[in-house]
Amino acid sequence: MPRPLLVMKFGGTSVGSASAIRGAADLVARRADTHRLAVVVSAMSRVTDLILSTLEAAERGDAALVDEGIGRLRSTHEAACRALVPPGRASRVLDQIEGILDRLARVARGMLLLRERPPRAVDDAAPTGERLSALLLAETLRESGIPAANVAGSALIVTDATVGGAKPFLEETAENCGAVLGPLLAEGSVPVITGYGAAARDGTPTTLGRGGSDFSAAIIAASLQADELWIWTDVDGILSCDPRIAPEARLLREVTYNEAAELAYNGAKVLHPRTLAPLADRRIPVRIRNSFRPAGPGTRITGRHTERPGVRAITSLSQVALVSIEATGLSLYGAQLMARALAVAARAQVEVLLMTRSSFRQNFCMLVRSGDVEPVVEGLREDLAIELAHGYMLPIAVDHSVGLLAAVGEGMRGTPGLAGRLFTALSERNVNIIAIAQGSSELTIAIVVNATDLRTSVSAIHSECGLGRPASTPAAH
Ligand code: ADP
Numbered sequence: 001m002p003r004p005l006l007v008m009k010f011g012g013t014s015v016g017s018a019s020a021i022r023g024a025a026d027l028v029a030r031r032a033d034t035h036r037l038a039v040v041v042s043a044m045s046r047v048t049d050l051i052l053s054t055l056e057a058a059e060r061g062d063a064a065l066v067d068e069g070i071g072r073l074r075s076t077h078e079a080a081c082r083a084l085v086p087p088g089r090a091s092r093v094l095d096q097i098e099g100i101l102d103r104l105a106r107v108a109r110g111m112l113l114l115r116e117r118p119p120r121a122v123d124d125a126a127p128t129g130e131r132l133s134a135l136l137l138a139e140t141l142r143e144s145g146i147p148a149a150n151v152a153g154s155a156l157i158v159t160d161a162t163v164g165g166a167k168p169f170l171e172e173t174a175e176n177c178g179a180v181l182g183p184l185l186a187e188g189s190v191p192v193i194t195g196y197g198a199a200a201r202d203g204t205p206t207t208l209g210r211g212g213s214d215f216s217a218a219i220i221a222a223s224l225q226a227d228e229l230w231i232w233t234d235v236d237g238i239l240s241c242d243p244r245i246a247p248e249a250r251l252l253r254e255v256t257y258n259e260a261a262e263l264a265y266n267g268a269k270v271l272h273p274r275t276l277a278p279l280a281d282r283r284i285p286v287r288i289r290n291s292f293r294p295a296g297p298g299t300r301i302t303g304r305h306t307e308r309p310g311v312r313a314i315t316s317l318s319q320v321a322l323v324s325i326e327a328t329g330l331s332l333y334g335a336q337l338m339a340r341a342l343a344v345a346a347r348a349q350v351e352v353l354l355m356t357r358s359s360f361r362q363n364f365c366m367l368v369r370s371g372d373v374e375p376v377v378e379g380l381r382e383d384l385a386i387e388l389a390h391g392y393m394l395p396i397a398v399d400h401s402v403g404l405l406a407a408v409g410e411g412m413r414g415t416p417g418l419a420g421r422l423f424t425a426l427s428e429r430n431v432n433i434i435a436i437a438q439g440s441s442e443l444t445i446a447i448v449v450n451a452t453d454l455r456t457s458v459s460a461i462h463s464e465c466g467l468g469r470p471a472s473t474p475a476a477h
């Protein structure tokens with residue numbers, strides 16, 4: 001019997017400093033005797049933001065800021081390297097760091113020259129942080145006597161060509177994982193794989209979207225038919241609310257794939273929204289754990305539903321906007337307008353988070369992420385150009401001053417009076433409800449409120465549902 005196969009993913013904070021990288025290596029080392037291990041890493045915390053803002057500076061022609069950005073990346077990673085790798089071996093690793101930064105610098109120089117930021121070039125440069133952190137973790141593992149090999153996610157994960165958030169092809173990815181990772185695992189070496197980055201069939205670099213290293217790890221765990229995936233992060237697991245909004249949020253020891261997926265989709269940053277799909281299909285259990293408090297049990301995500309039905313957690317999304325279209329009279333057929341608007345969103349590959357429609361005034365609203373507003377509005381203007389030009393429709397309206405909150409839990413529909421309680425809790429705090437959706441899933445009630453009311457609403461509902469910890473229990477961070 002081969003040893004069980006465990007995929008471990010380390011998030012940005014969990015590799016965010018030399019001591020965190022050493023801690024991550026220890027967590028890997030602890031399982032090295034009992035498991036076959038594959039590791040997926042994020043960039044050190046804030047590094048991806050710095051890379052993307054450096055490329056924006058390049059597009060603006062700001063050479064000084066580009067130099068500063070690359071300089072900061074160099075000093076952060078060089079300092080970590082010197083702290084982790086003994087002097088005799090450090091110079092070779094420092095050269096590799098320089099090589100990785102050189103690739104970024106070449107992309108940035110091209111952008112400076114052209115005053116353009118081609119999305120393909122951004123996708124090529126964006127996972128630079130992962131290349132650097134994978135290098136450092138693999139070196140640290142070797143220093144502690146664990147054979148480790150640095151592997152690029154782009155050599156494994158095959159995607160379509162969508163810019164900024166590509167869709168993986170699991171079969172081809174599984175073939176690559178078998179070919180590249182199989183021999184490493186068989187010889188007892190730990191592959192340390194860069195998260196976030198992937199490649200299209202023709203080799204063009206792609207990414208899996210911001211926060212996409214979770215998704216990388218899930219794709220790799222699914223491809224390898226791993227026995228389990230552990231996601232190491234900076235909180236004790238999935239909590240009943242974002243602890244930055246409700247510090248009394250409680251650890252959820254077990255959630256279902258469905259609950260975790262709804263939470264992630266509705267804004268719980270602890271998991272990238274697409275992470276669970278490949279795992280749920282294959283029933284691969286996931287654990288979310290705190291790399292800084294590894295003794296904790298974490299959250300286990302499985303297909304079983306063991307908890308009492310009802311609300312388990314509250315999430316929110318602030319970077320959203322309501323896009324509304326409205327006919328001026330009754331001459332346009334409402335269902336057709338809706339169909340056309342949704343077709344526009346589908347063509348632009350934009351996710352509609354929630355929609356509402358009033359049946360008499362032919363008004364239709366779609367809630368979308370702020371970054372998706374432009375393609376949707378452009379598409380609508382194009383598609384409805386004639387109706388808009390002839391005054392059959394009001395100009396397309398966009399309201400950015402809204403936020404979405406969601407209450408999530410299996411079997412919520414079986415909790416009578418729940419929606420009423422949530423609305424009362426909001427109205428007691430003078431929160432105006434702009435839109436609601438329960439949908440046919442029993443899992444989520446979503447509510448749109450004014451952005452300024454979002455935090456109050458989330459904590460009001462969190463406490464109305466009795467989800468917080470008693471005041472004396474220790475904090476989750
Ligand atoms: P990583 O870099 O490890 O991927 P992220 O910053 O992407 O970490 O995700 C972890 C963060 O998610 C936590 O620090 C926390 O602030 C935030 N978060 C939001 N909602 C939740 C929730 N319901 N449970 C746990 N963490 C949450």
Ligand code: ASP
Pocket residue numbers: 011012042043048049129195196209210211212213214
């Ligand atoms: N480093 C990438 C990001 O910051 C991916 C990740 O952390 O998951 O978006």
Ligand code: MG
Pocket residue numbers: 011211214269270271272
């Ligand atoms: Mg993350």
